[in-house]
Amino acid sequence: xxxxxxxxxxxxxxxxxxxxxxxxxxxxxxxxxxxxxxxxxxxxxxxxxxxxxxxxxxxxxxxxxxxxxxxxxxxxxxxxxxxxxxxxxxxxxxxxxxxxxxxxxxxxxxxxxxxxxxxxxxxxxxxxxxxxxxxxxxxxxxxxxxxxxxxxxxxxxxxxxxxxxxxxxxxxxxxxxx
Amino acid sequence: xxxxxxxxxxxxxxxxxxxxxxxxxxxxxxxxxxxxxxxxxxxxxxxxxxxxxxxxxxxxxxxxxxxxxxxxxxxxxxxxxxxxxxxxxxxxxxxxxxxxxxxxxxxxxxxxxxxxxxxxxxxxxxxxxxxxxxxxxxxxxxxxxxxxxxxxxxxxxxxxxxxxxxxxxxxxxxxxxxxxxxxxxxxxxxxxxxxxxxxxxxxxxx
Numbered sequence: 001x002x003x004x005x006x007x008x009x010x011x012x013x014x015x016x017x018x019x020x021x022x023x024x025x026x027x028x029x030x031x032x033x034x035x036x037x038x039x040x041x042x043x044x045x046x047x048x049x050x051x052x053x054x055x056x057x058x059x060x061x062x063x064x065x066x067x068x069x070x071x072x073x074x075x076x077x078x079x080x081x082x083x084x085x086x087x088x089x090x091x092x093x094x095x096x097x098x099x100x101x102x103x104x105x106x107x108x109x110x111x112x113x114x115x116x117x118x119x120x121x122x123x124x125x126x127x128x129x130x131x132x133x134x135x136x137x138x139x140x141x142x143x144x145x146x147x148x149x150x151x152x153x154x155x156x157x158x159x160x161x162x163x164x165x166x167x168x169x170x171x172x173x174x175x176x177x178x
Numbered sequence: 179x180x181x182x183x184x185x186x187x188x189x190x191x192x193x194x195x196x197x198x199x200x201x202x203x204x205x206x207x208x209x210x211x212x213x214x215x216x217x218x219x220x221x222x223x224x225x226x227x228x229x230x231x232x233x234x235x236x237x238x239x240x241x242x243x244x245x246x247x248x249x250x251x252x253x254x255x256x257x258x259x260x261x262x263x264x265x266x267x268x269x270x271x272x273x274x275x276x277x278x279x280x281x282x283x284x285x286x287x288x289x290x291x292x293x294x295x296x297x298x299x300x301x302x303x304x305x306x307x308x309x310x311x312x313x314x315x316x317x318x319x320x321x322x323x324x325x326x327x328x329x330x331x332x333x334x335x336x337x338x339x340x341x342x343x344x345x346x347x348x349x350x351x352x353x354x355x356x357x358x359x360x361x362x363x364x365x366x367x368x369x370x371x372x373x374x375x376x377x378x379x380x381x382x383x384x
Contacts, residue, residue, distance in 0.1 A: 013312060019201060027196040034194050048200060052207045059312065108190045127187035158183065 007067045013059040021058070022051045028129070029075050035124040036079035038113055046082050050075040072125065072139045080117055111161035119154035122147055243301065243324045243356065251322075251347055251358055259297045269304055272297050278325040281353045285375020287368050290319065300325040308363045316363035320345070321372075324356040353380035 006024060009017040029050050034043035053074045061067060112120055125136045126147075133151075137144040244252045263269065266282075269292055273280040277299050289309030296303030306319040348369060349358040357376060359369065 019204075022204065023199045023201070026199045030196045031191055031194045035191065040195075040197075044197060044200070048204050048207055051204045052211060055204070055208055056311070108186055123187070127184055128191045155180070155183065162183070162186065 002068055004064050007064045010058050011061055011064070018055055018058055022054060025071060026051065032072065032075045032124065032129060033079050035112070035128050036076065036121060037083055038109060042082055042086065046075065046078045050078045053078070069135060069138045072129065072131070076121055076125070076139060080121070083117060107162055111158050114161065115154055115157060119150050119157070122150040123154045123158070126151055243328050243358070245349065251360070261295050261297070263292050263295050266292060269295065273302060276300070276302055276325070279354050280323045281355055281376050281379050283321045283372060283376060284379050285371040300328045308361070313363040316361070319361040319364060320359070322358040324358065326351065326354070326356050329356055352376045
């Protein structure tokens with residue numbers, strides 16, 4: 001998915017190489033940011049800030065293989081940081097409105113927006129970005145078991161919103177709330 | 179259900195319209211959010227640790243530069259002025275006021291920008307901002323050009339502004355002046371280039 005030779009070249013710190021890599025990973029950064037933040041304008045900011053962080057830190061990356069996890073972690077952190085900042089400044093009505101902008105899968109976005117950040121991030125990394133449980137755990141720096149539990153809880157909360165009601169949803173919510 | 183959710187998410191992901199890669203904006207952010215550079219005052223305090231400042235008025239009327247055996251550099255000077263500068267021309271103008279014929283720094287890494295000047299009559303200190311992301315916090319370069327007559331033994335230096343161990347110090351004599359370079363951001367090759375550059379300036383003088 002991410003070309004190793006580009007990452008290897010970028011690790012030298014040469015601007016041209018880093019910018020080439022950023023151009024390649026930009027769509028992934030934007031999509032991930034958009035999925036977590038739920039808003040186009042916010043996603044632009046998050047993805048750009050993440051690119052700046054990659055730009056700054058790529059030379060200290062210990063290996064090419066670590067890039068994927070490192071990169072996703074940066075985007076997730078930036079996205080959650082922005083969400084938190086915005087939650088503190090926007091009125092609730094504005095926060096509810098942004099989930100519907102320019103997206104065809106309104107139901108899914110609305111359902112995702114109803115999840116707490118911890119659950120939503122796991123869903124996005126797993127289903128949108130196709131990361132394994134182990135990779136998600138590495139990105140979020142939590143145990144794999146936590147990822148599995150969050151995913152299960154998220155699924156139980158999402159499915160009734162997207163399909164028919166699920167009798168286990170309430171149980172999952174209750175467990176996650178603990 | 180799981181497969182449906184997976185499919186639904188993949189579809190939603192594909193439907194996200196990705197804007198074109200905003201390279202210019204990223205460069206601008208990169209510039210704007212440069213690692214917070216220490217203010218020049220903080221840099222002086224950190225780099226040149228202030229040990230004591232003399233109270234003896236008679237001593238303050240002279241300039242002394244010493245290299246004590248414990249390391250670092252000790253200097254004192256009267257009528258020192260500290261000012262920000264924008265280009266080399268201001269250094270040249272300031273150097274004309276010195277009471278010795280100064281050979282200005284040459285052979286600096288490309289992109290090095292002068293930012294501040296410490297100006298006395300026997301001593302001029304120039305603060306440069308070294309280019310390159312890799313230097314991060316070690317982006318400051320101090321070059322002092324001192325009148326060799328001000329070089330004294332450690333015993334005579336009663337008042338001290340002393341360089342700490344935070345900065346790597348090297349000094350040499352070129353033509354009519356003592357050159358003292360303090361920086362953690364310079365490589366040996368770059369330091370050698372500065373020495374060569376200044377030596378060339380001296381040899382090319384008529």
